[in-house]
Amino acid sequence: MELNRKMDLLLTNKSTDPEFDKLMSLVEYQQYHFERTGKRIAKQTIYDQITKGKIPNEKHGKFVYFRKSTIDRWFDNGRQK
Numbered sequence: 001m002e003l004n005r006k007m008d009l010l011l012t013n014k015s016t017d018p019e020f021d022k023l024m025s026l027v028e029y030q031q032y033h034f035e036r037t038g039k040r041i042a043k044q045t046i047y048d049q050i051t052k053g054k055i056p057n058e059k060h061g062k063f064v065y066f067r068k069s070t071i072d073r074w075f076d077n078g079r080q081k
Helices: 002-016 026-037 043-051 068-076
Strands: 058-060 063-067
Antiparallel strands (some): 058 063
């Protein structure tokens, strides 16, 4: 029963918010990180975190993207992967 309620909540949020599952570029992630934390982060720091597996990301071809819903959960869980 609890699982059904959570699934309904997720589906409702996803369908009403077009930004929920947006793929962000590196520059968009930098801006989003600043909005969430109030701290600026350098591109090289992001690349270092990606290499060390510390930040959730997706690679499509040669480009790296960050799924907003995954990043939100990551921030909410204390930014631990």
